[in-house]
Amino acid sequence: MRSLDEFARDKLATRERASRRRRLTHFAGHDAHIHRHGRRWANFAANDYLGLRSDPRLIRAAEAALRDEGCGAGASRLITGNHPGYLELEADLAALEGTDAARVFGSGYLTNLGLIPALAGDGDLILIDRLAHACMWSGARLSGATVRPVPHNDVDAFEAALRESRDQFRHCLMLTEGVFSMDGDASPLAALADLATARDAWLLVDDAHGTGVTGDGAGSVQAARLSSEAVPLRVGTLSKGLGAYGGFVGCSQVVAELIINRARTLVYSTALPASIVAAARAAVAIVRTEPSRVRRPTALATRFANALGCPPPAAAIVPVVVHDEQAALRAASAFAEHGFWVPAIRPPTVPDGTSRLRFSFSAAHTDDDVEGLIDVAQRILHP
Ligand SMILES: Cc1ncc(COP(=O)(O)O)c(C=O)c1O
Known part of the structure; x- marks a missing residue:
């Protein structure tokens, strides 16, 4: 129906103007790495905290x-x-x-x-x-x-x-x-x-x-x-x-x-x-x-938060608030360029003016994954 499609187009255009439009991306892979079109990223976006989804x-x-x-x-x-x-x-x-x-x-x-x-x-x-x-x-x-x-x-x-x-x-x-x-x-x-x-x-x-x-x-x-x-x-x-x-x-x-x-x-x-x-x-x-598997995501998140000067996390999630939507999207692209997938979280998921990067850690991440992320994060977030 024309009015229905017009409604949808109008709503999407409003989101686009506010840098809040979402798009689906297709990924393959498991553990803590994902890939698409021959490229591979360390995945710091998922909630597979214990690395169990492919156990x-x-x-x-x-x-x-x-x-x-x-x-x-x-x-x-x-x-x-x-x-x-x-x-x-x-x-x-x-x-x-x-x-x-x-x-x-x-x-x-x-x-x-x-x-x-x-x-x-x-x-x-x-x-x-x-x-x-x-x-x-x-x-x-x-x-x-x-x-x-x-x-x-x-x-x-x-x-x-x-x-x-x-x-x-x-x-x-x-x-x-x-x-x-x-x-x-x-x-x-x-x-x-x-x-x-x-x-x-x-x-x-x-x-x-x-x-x-x-x-x-x-x-x-x-x-x-x-x-x-x-x-x-x-x-x-x-x-x-x-x-x-x-x-x-x-x-x-x-x-x-x-x-x-x-x-x-x-x-x-x-x-x-x-x-x-x-x-x-x-x-x-x-x-x-497996207590060591259970403790690992929080330990990795804490290592990252300490290195970046963020408050100590309660578990496996570390947010870095960059405030506006475009800044969050730009930062997420910069991480992706360096081989790290980190989501830009924007309103309405979070309150207005608090767009952020959300880093999530998994027992499946290697120490090298996390050290690499810290290095890139220091360059992108604290240039
Ligand atoms: C606090 C909270 N409750 C519930 C859910 C939904 O859980 P599920 O993904 O199993 O539907 C989420 C997912 O992000 C969540 O963060």
Whole structure:
């Protein structure tokens, strides 16, 4: 339709003018290197923090399940898609998270999109860290609850919001991240958990970038030694540190039961393939038995941050804010010229005026990869 295409062209032109237009690029490769048209880059853009996405143990587990169970699950979990691998994976994830139960969803995004509206609705209050990931915002908006953004990691602001508003609402959900995806910093979990407990609010921590990386692999809530009472909802993803695909929440048994009755992204969506579930299980076993792999991404990120004079990272992510969109794009191209793939992150992913380069580190990076990156970064960012 002409009006539809005009609409699309107009929206794209607006993005182009603001240097915010996105384009897809095709890459091949695995481990920490990618290639395209005969060129090769060290990949400092991915979230494969433990280098597991091409680990032979994950591949073997996936191949075996693929042969036994086929490509697709064929139905949603509540119909016939709930193959036995789910039971085992959910038990493994609950053990990792230190919770009574866990529920696996189709992705991390789908976890928040289904979970948040299953727990909050009209008459409830959601307090959300302003920098929380898009999928928490989507879940919050979809829920129909009153949504109040809170300045990033500001415990006093969370407290003030609870003091002023908590009594006017039936339930309150507080949303934050364990390790913030674009800032690489940790949230003040212990203080937020104390507040939540004092005001009868439910704290949901999305630890997509902490799972497998912080707390000896068990994530940021375990690192902070917080109980299931203090943090009853621990969201994670199978697709970053764990190298597979899917999302999950660690929670109580009764909340896990509620989820299969109320979380629409689980109820009304086809189950994950058995091969992916098997790969995720293999990854959890590796996290539990290979502490040096678990520690390596944070150690490499810290080495880089020290060399560049950046604040110490909480995990494997180091942002360097260059403010405007074009500066970020220019810097990313300069890194690419030198053989390093680093993404320029621009609004609306990050707030206006905070465009940045986001460096992410993996156990699969060699020491030479990181030394080379430091050398180039010093020349490009501190000429
Ligand atoms: C904090 C956070 N939550 C959830 C997600 C989505 O996870 P997935 O990629 O598994 O959909 C992301 C992905 O970037 C994230 O950063």
